[in-house]
Amino acid sequence: MTTRRNSSTDVLTVNEIFYSLQGEGFHTGTPAVFVRLSGCNLRCRFCDTDHVTGQAMTVEQIALTVNRLSAQAPLLVLTGGEPSLWIDNSFVTTLKSLTGKTIAIETNGTRHLPDAIDWVTLSPKSAFPGGDREPCVLTCCDELKVVFLGQDLAQYDHIEAKHRFLQPCFCTDDNERQRQLRLTIEAVMAHPAWRLSLQTHRLVGLP
Ligand code: SF4
Numbered sequence: 001m002t003t004r005r006n007s008s009t010d011v012l013t014v015n016e017i018f019y020s021l022q023g024e025g026f027h028t029g030t031p032a033v034f035v036r037l038s039g040c041n042l043r044c045r046f047c048d049t050d051h052v053t054g055q056a057m058t059v060e061q062i063a064l065t066v067n068r069l070s071a072q073a074p075l076l077v078l079t080g081g082e083p084s085l086w087i088d089n090s091f092v093t094t095l096k097s098l099t100g101k102t103i104a105i106e107t108n109g110t111r112h113l114p115d116a117i118d119w120v121t122l123s124p125k126s127a128f129p130g131g132d133r134e135p136c137v138l139t140c141c142d143e144l145k146v147v148f149l150g151q152d153l154a155q156y157d158h159i160e161a162k163h164r165f166l167q168p169c170f171c172t173d174d175n176e177r178q179r180q181l182r183l184t185i186e187a188v189m190a191h192p193a194w195r196l197s198l199q200t201h202r203l204v205g206l207p
Contacts, residue, residue: 013054023201051081063098165197
């Protein structure tokens with residue numbers, strides 16, 4: 001896996017680039033191009049994302065693919081894996097200028113982020129087995145999106161966020177999925193600073 005970055009000749013390992021609707025959190029329903037970078041520093045037990053394989057691409061190649069998929073979509077979401085491992089300010093500003101899109105990131109918060117990012121979705125995993133390999137160091141974000149498995153929400157009180165979302169853990173078993181949903185709804189009603197986030201893309205069959 002390459003870690004080079006910064007200039008137009010540098011490459012990142014890209015797992016996939018696809019056009020869809022943002023399914024979760026504040027931007028739910030917004031058309032967005034997703035750039036999934038390969039590799040993560042955590043090993044969350046519930047992780048269901050294939051982020052291991054990838055293709056080496058320059059920022060220009062990434063932007064070309066993004067614009068081919070949709071030149072009009074307002075949002076570009078950097079995701080993973082853990083995208084913050086591989087990007088810097090130069091990458092983000094170049095991507096922004098070549099696509100004209102708002103650049104959002106979905107991060108586990110274990111790395112500080114380039115200033116040029118427009119929207120930060122922080123999803124700390126330190127409460128979970130495998131997600132506790134490294135601490136969350138970010139204390140400020142646009143939206144805090146927490147996968148809820150019954151953990152004490154007070155551990156997130158120190159994080160400054162414009163929006164707080166609790167999201168049930170996805171399970172393939174129908175009964176368990178319903179149980180997780182009920183658990184999360186009850187937690188939101190007991191802690192009204194939070195709102196419910198659902199993986200709506202799964203509900204409507206989008207990637
Ligand atoms: S931080 Fe995200 S991508 Fe990384 S292991 Fe955990 S759930 Fe998977």
